[in-house]
Amino acid sequence: MEKKIIEYVNYHFHYDKRSDLDEVKKEIVGNLIDRYHDYVSDGYDKEKAYIDTIKYLGEISETIDTNDDELMGKMNWALVAMVTVTALAYCAALLSLFSSFTGLLVALASIVLFATSAYYLYAKSQFEKKEKFDLELQRINMRTIMRYFRINYLAWSVSLTFSITGLVMGVIFLLTSENIATLLIQDELLSFVIGYAVVTFIVFVAVLSVLKLIENRLYVQYKHITGEDVPDVMLRNLFGGVTFLFKVNWYLVFLVFSSIGIMFTSVTYVHSGHWEVSGVYFGFIIDLPLLFVPILFSAGVLIVIIVKKNMTKRGMFLLNVINLLGYMGIGYFYEFYSVHHFSMIFEATVVLSVVLFAVHFMVLGYKKKYHKVLN
Amino acid sequence: MNIVGDLLRGHTASIVLSILSENDSYGYELNKTMERTTDGKLMLTEATLYTVFKRLEKNEYVNSYWKDGVNNVKRKYYSITEKGIEYLKSQTAAWIELEHTMKKFLKL
Known part of the structure; x- marks a missing residue:
């Protein structure tokens, strides 16, 4: 020892x-x-x-004569980036339900931004305060990094699980696709899809379990390095006091929710007289490029909120209304001209918009909290 | 909230000097003495101790030297200087005056 x-x-x-x-x-x-x-x-x-x-x-903070917020203020861009990381991570998780590829791209952007910000926070605190022997600053930064990691990990897990599952199932589908024609002829596609869904579920659980194990291992490492417990985070605290029959386990909720979604994979007999597998998750198939448009809308609003110094709630509300109209327009356009026979694109874009609306509020809240950071 | 501990922390330099006025000592031993004397109300981290020692050395209130210890580790001992003793005296006088004044306010 x-x-x-x-x-x-x-x-x-x-x-x-x-x-x-x-x-x-x-x-x-x-x-x-x-x-x-x-x-x-x-x-x-x-x-x-x-x-x-x-x-x-270095646990007691008497070596420093400033408070946490002031210390945080010095780490401005990295903290703003961390908030953006969270917004991106949850957007990615949501997008993964519609398109695992798009979700993966946004999740990867979030992870890269997180890694950059975390490294910056750590390294800068080491350099900036070395003369003052300020271990407290480093401790605060480690806690900040871990707090954001904990907030975002669930969202990253969602995106990565969907993507990796999609990838594995894609390979399996390719390997077995030769048989599909036979199945179609024999009208046995339903049993094929059920089998496919079961395998998907197993892969899904396996990937999620591995990610959870990695998370637990990282928390143990964190405790060894810092001597501290992993800090509590906002999203978990939100349900920390729930005393139903069992404490809410987010992974369990997500697992049940997703498995139901997977089971809803539908097989449809279309008018042209043949069977069609109508989606992998939740019955959605969406063309990727169109989904990038609402993301750009959202990113635009996010940038304005962060960059504009005197952003008001009213200003942000107006921007979000524009954002919402954009979503609705795209959703309507897509639904109207869609060659697919699904009718939930419009609703889905509205739901996505509302969620992002909440994310924008969260960003504004952070900005108000750390107004020194941005001014 | 450890109010006594917080108040004591404002006087860490005087506390360290008063312990050193008895015997030369090193970081961990000093910390243990402080913990024992204050019933655990004052416990300093290595970072804090270092800052205190650095300040005291800079002001020439203490000197330091290395000595072998148990557990195969070398220990850095600190000893109080004449200047440190004078400073401690002035701090003690200031404390007595402060105590007297506070008693008046707090009607003790």
């Missing part, structure tokens, strides 16, 4: 270039190792002794 303590201290001083760095580290390591041995002598198990020891590196 001594080695682990040394590694932990080295990790915190990774970007530090002070002249007496070795001496500082040696002093701190010595103190922490003494504390660790005292804890072990007191009967703590080694793991708990380690966690409790590293908390003493």
Whole structure:
């Protein structure tokens, strides 16, 4: 464990270039190792002794004379980017229900932006405050990064699960497609689709489980690195107090919801006299390019909200009305001229618009909270 | 909320100097003394301790030297200087005056 303590201290001083760095580290390591041995002598198990020891590196904030918001203010663009990451992540999750490819693209953009912002937050806090020995700032940033990670991971999981499932099923479909013609002739397409749906469900659960395992592993790593529990986040807290028969497990809810959607994969006998598989998820098939248009609308509104310094709620409302009209127009246009026989495109675009409307409000809320950041 | 701890934190330098006026000491030992004396109300992180020591050294109130310790680690000991003793005296006098004044306000 001594080695682990040394590694932990080295990790915190990774970007530090002070002249007496070795001496500082040696002093701190010595103190922490003494504390660790005292804890072990007191009967703590080694793991708990380690966690409790590293908390003493920099948990109390008296080394800084500013508050959290001021510290956050210095990390302006990265925090704004984090909010955008969240907006993109949830848009991506929603889009995945309609088109896994589009959802994947937006989710990847969100993940890349998150990685950039997180790295910036971490590195900048290390460089900027090294002279003041400000471990507290780094702790705050690690917490911020993890908070956003936790908020977004569920949304990323949704997008990635749909995409990977879609990809796997696409391969399976290609491998088995030769038989479809036979099935069509024998009028056994229904049993094929049911089998296809079951396999989809299994792949879906497997991918989601792997992503959940990765998430849990990252949380354990976070605790080892920082000595802190993973911070609570807004979206989870929203349902934290629910005391129904069981505590809401978002993954379970999502799993049930999605599996129902998958089972709704429909087989339709169209007028031209042949069978048609009418979609993979929730019965939707949407041409990809058209979905990019509402995303651009939304991105435009988001940029205006972030860039404009004195954005009011009324201004944002007007922009969203324009956004909504755009969605409705596209939805109506698409439905009217669509060669497909589905009739939920219009409703779906309206729902999407309303959700994004909520996201915009969230962004404005963050902006008000961190108005120093943007002014 | 640990109000006593927060109030004590404003006087960390004086507390450290008063402990060093008894014996030379090193970071962890100092921290333990503070924890024990305040019944756990004052516990400093390594970051805080470092800042305090750095400030005291800069003002020439303490000197430091290395010494071998148990657990195969070297310890950095601190000792109070003449200037530090003088500073501690002035802080003690200021505290007595502050206490006297506060008692009047708080009608103790």
